[in-house]
Amino acid sequence: MNAHASQSKASFVYVTYILSTPQKVFDAIVKPEIARLYWGHENVSDWKPGSKWEHVRVGDKRTVELVGKVLEISPPHRLVISWANESQKDDPEKTSRVTFEVEGHRDMVKLTVIHDELEAGGGMEKGIRMGWPMVLAGLKSLLETGNGVVMFTLLETPAKAG
């Protein structure tokens, strides 16, 4: 479509308003025992700047699907991580960045997820465009009603061939 496609980077901004507190929303992202309820994955790290984090699928195999570093963290308002497929973690072109902003907004919390530095048109872009709206809707549902919509645990079908 355009000549500089390989160079261009894509950005996405997702916003949801949740009837909750900033601390609960932040915990839902960084605490494995909460994330597994709506994400079907856990984000595992000691959450110190510069530390590694891993996105681990809930299940017997505990597959590490994504990895990255904690670039910036100030609980409960801001978290910035790098984000790459485990199999592509050494390729800077394939490493993107995710920023979580958690702001109190009257009686609600405004959660903004900014996913940028994405390779435009790449597989990760396609995946996150479907993934983030589900994850955020699941997070909102869990915190507001106690019911997580655990999309990803429904997906325990035989893994891809390759």
Place this chain on the structure above:
Amino acid sequence: MTRREPKDADLVFKALADPTRRELLDRLFERNGRTLGELCEGLDMARQSATQHIGVLEAANLVSARKRGREKLHFINPVPLHEIYERWVRKFEGARLETLADIKRVLEGDGR
């Protein structure tokens, strides 16, 4: 029980009940993160009118705006659509595991 859904959903349905605003969303879907000027390129619309339409979309949380330097970039935010999907579509169609399996494939692999 606190149900915020009715009001939020009203705003979403109202925002979508206009062909121009749906066109603006389609344009953002094709290329995200555009300025107002870029978004309206080729559209036969006064800037003021475009600003109002974007305002309605922002109020419904279907579009979010971020500053980048002196520019204001607009991003499509499909999260409320997903909530409506969960509420109004999925409930009636039952489990669609094939679709979910497709999503899994895309999320797991780079490509298809």
